[in-house]
Amino acid sequence: MQSIELHRIDYAILIAYVAFVIGIGWKLARYMKTSSDFLTSARSIPTWVTGLAFISANLGALELVGMAASGAKYGIATAHFYWVGAIPAMIFLAVFMMPFYYGSKARSVPEYLKMRFDERVRALNSVAFAVMTIFASGISMNALAKLLNQLLGWNYNVALWVCSGVVLLYVLKGGLTSAIYTEVLQFFMIVLGFAPVVWLGLKDVGGWDKMTTALHGVSTENGFKENAWSSAWQPLLGGPAANPMGVDWFAMIFGLGFVLSFGYWCTNFLVVQRAMAAKNMTAARNTPLVAAVPKMFFPFLVILPGMIAIALTSMPDKGYRVPPPIVAQANYDKAVAAVKNADAANPAAGVAAVGEALGKKVNAEKVSVLISTVAGFKGAPNQLTDTQIQSGLYNSIAEYDYDGVILSLVKKYCPPGLLGLALTALLASFMSGMAGNVTAFNTVFTYDLYQAYFAKGKSDSHYFWMGKVITVVGIILSIGAAYFASMYNNAMDIIQLVFGFVNAPLFATFLLGMFWKRTTGTGAFLGLFGGIAGSALFHAMTIAKGNVPGVKGGYLGVHQTFPSDMAQNFWLATFAFTACFVLTLVISLATKSQKSDADLKGLVYSLTPKIVDNNIPVYQRPAVVGIVLLIVCVILNFIFW
């Protein structure tokens, strides 16, 4: 039902984008002379470029789709994923952590871990990271191919291979620089492609105030206080039962704002790599700060559409609904037949038959009306056509596919032309999601696994060649991962679950490693392991309300029930972090450090000379800019209090 017809103008825009992206790769190819040019951009890129790439590497298409979905499901509190769950961590990375990453001359995050601790920690981190990037890239490509298949009717396999091929072309030619440049291009595509959709949507709904009023209605209808969708903090303070996310402020601030957020922004090589490609220390430190500016305002681009959608749904005259889950045409055909054959005198049986044919929950009242309308006009010249019946059925499905929100708005508000622009933006973000992961993967694989364990001491041209081979291998593995994700329904759930286990404790290792010189390699290694095991165990023994034990947790017996998936997730992260922190601390105290103070110079806070910022202008000093950004972020929180 959600198919979209593209015109020539739309294809022209799409082709122009792809041509430019490949062209950039071609242009850059002649600057690729060493493995460092290819894998780390030879630390040569200006701040505003690395900053926008930093934010863009994170703003994948799944994020775009997911944030609009959450905006519809949870309202403006979704913005906490930005204001609480990103900005503070990005500032911390810039001010405190970047000096060690950049100053240590490490080429990757795992390499830093090797310098600070030992080979074991590096091996654990690089293997886990390599596997994650492949799956992340595969998930992204699977989603893209599925989207093109459902939306435009393209063949899934063709879509998957062609899009991967485009990514391969430009990454293989221009390496990390190509990926970074494309990410900047994609950043502008997304902002300029989606801004008109938000603008038209907001106009259609009658402006901000009208939208808020409509959201008040939505909130009370769902059994919450009227500001549950339109206030960011007040519903959280009322406890898990007072907000649609089902979380409390402690889980939000500590679980999301501290553990998950710092774990992602400060240790994930995918984003940190962008900052490490900057041309000097000041540029590297300012990269996350440049990124924080658009990040702070992204909720208005990516979350607002979800809120507009849910407000529109509550206005009957707008003729909009949050799209239902996709139902196969065969099921619609069966349901249309069921409507026609239903006995108008006994609509209940008809409703049940229709629900069964569609395989979805239906709104009994709407189906009954449809049945009696069809029966009433039977045989008359103006009887309902099958298409009309089908669209009636579409509107009577009482389930929502929130992930379809953003596309349904694009479809509603974009004429041919603008439609091409918005779709190209979406496509661009899927592809750069793959490119970002593959460029992080080839660096870690080449330097941290291949050079470290398989082929030490080869010439640079050998590693350059290997980096290219690994890029091809990475793309092929991603395609494999995409097929894997498409074959099993809950593959994505499982993969994301494992990501969570691996990532949650990681920040404790970095925090102790960077700021406490007594932390030992053994402590870090065992602490990390314990944290991962701890989070798996925590997951096995807890569950969120409404889920059955299994993939969603609780398979070792339910010892704690959380009000929502999100609450379970935040508490799991909190638990994993604490476990890793305590274990690393205790084991470090019990073991002897293998590194002398001299070894740790430049790697640990207390043993590294402080960076003196006096020679750079005030507005470029990371600490100053960081404080200003933090203040603006607090003000935003107050405005939408």
Place this chain on the structure above:
Amino acid sequence: MGLDIRWPIGLMFTVIGALLTVYGALKSAASTIPVAGTDHNINLIWGIVLLVFGALMLLGAVRGGKNPPSA
């Protein structure tokens, strides 16, 4: 890295902006979405916005020469 990124950004948005503007000007009926409160030719408006953005990027690339500012 040798290539100033403002060139491809500027060129691409100039091209796409020109496409949208021309399309909007020629097919104004198909470019107008009847949404409450708006009956603008959105392709034309947004095409011009993109053109201006592309031109600014190109201007930056020309004036910046070989040394793009480090923000």
